[in-house]
Amino acid sequence: MFHPDGPSLGELIVQALSSTDRGYDLLAPKFEVTPFRTPDAVLKVALDAAGEVDTALDLCCGTGAAMRHLRARCRRLVVGVDRSAGMLAEAHKRVAEAPGATPFALVRGDALALPFRRAFDLVTCFGAFGHIPVRDEPRFVEQIARALRPGGCFVFVTTDPIPWWHPVWWMARGFNAAMHLRNALRKPEFVMYYLTFQLPRATALLEQAGFTVETRRGAFSRPYGRLVLVIARREGA
Numbered sequence: 161m162f163h164p165d166g167p168s169l170g171e172l173i174v175q176a177l178s179s180t181d182r183g184y185d186l187l188a189p190k191f192e193v194t195p196f197r198t199p200d201a202v203l204k205v206a207l208d209a210a211g212e213v214d215t216a217l218d219l220c221c222g223t224g225a226a227m228r229h230l231r232a233r234c235r236r237l238v239v240g241v242d243r244s245a246g247m248l249a250e251a252h253k254r255v256a257e258a259p260g261a262t263p264f265a266l267v268r269g270d271a272l273a274l275p276f277r278r279a280f281d282l283v284t285c286f287g288a289f290g291h292i293p294v295r296d297e298p299r300f301v302e303q304i305a306r307a308l309r310p311g312g313c314f315v316f317v318t319t320d321p322i323p324w325w326h327p328v329w330w331m332a333r334g335f336n337a338a339m340h341l342r343n344a345l346r347k348p349e350f351v352m353y354y355l356t357f358q359l360p361r362a363t364a365l366l367e368q369a370g371f372t373v374e375t376r377r378g379a380f381s382r383p384y385g386r387l388v389l390v391i392a393r394r395e396g397a
């Protein structure tokens with residue numbers, strides 16, 4: 161699971177004991193070879209489904225994995241938002257070298273406080289829902305709705321709820337319990353919890369915010385077959 165050039169267990173522990181932003185600043189140079197980076201096979205399927213657009217925004221863009229795909233699929237502008245300066249610096253190098261000549265911009269900011277109004281045809285977010293506290297998910301969806309033009313889409317991948325008897329459920333709950341304890345004992349927090357923004361909660365939040373939601377099961381081949389592709393269209397004039 162972990163690459164020889166990736167972070168050691170000790171480095172991961174130091175990162176988790178710092179804060180979400182500082183942790184990612186430290187992880188940034190090695191992030192590309194961690195299992196936390198969304199695989200290109202997943203990004204390709206999801207972004208092919210999104211189609212060509214004029215403008216796209218990738219939330220929690222990290223080292224720009226999705227932006228590198230978006231550059232070739234976007235006619236006018238690709239924007240990435242992330243809170244970690246270290247991750248944005250890596251994204252800058254890597255997106256600049258990606259195929260496509262479409263201009264791109266990187267913005268240091270919070271996905272829960274976006275400065276955009278009706279600016280994008282497409283919003284994406286991959287591998288980062290665990291950093292959005294459950295209580296903030298309605299605000300997260302509101303921000304996305306506001307950033308999209310009417311008729312624009314929010315495209316992402318998630319899973320159906322994992323049943324409690326599955327070993328993954330127990331591992332995820334164990335990890336979440338450890339993070340709750342860590343965050344109760346030590347500030348600033350490292351916000352990272354599993355099993356968040358899953359279906360059907362994600363669908364319900366999006367529909368409440370005026371989206372029409374399409375879910376596609378079976379879109380991904382092994383080993384990503386459990387993932388569900390979601391295309392949520394913002395209705396309204």
Ligand SMILES: C[S@@+](CC[C@H](N)C(=O)[O-])C[C@H]1O[C@@H](n2cnc3c(N)ncnc32)[C@H](O)[C@@H]1O
Pocket residue numbers: 180181184196197198219220221222223224225226241242243244247269270271272285286287288291292
């Ligand atoms: C696991 S990485 C995923 C990066 C990339 N999207 C990918 O799939 O490879 C999560 C990223 O979310 C960023 N992040 C966490 N909370 C955030 C927030 N509230 N607003 C913006 N970025 C955030 C982190 O700095 C990190 O770069």
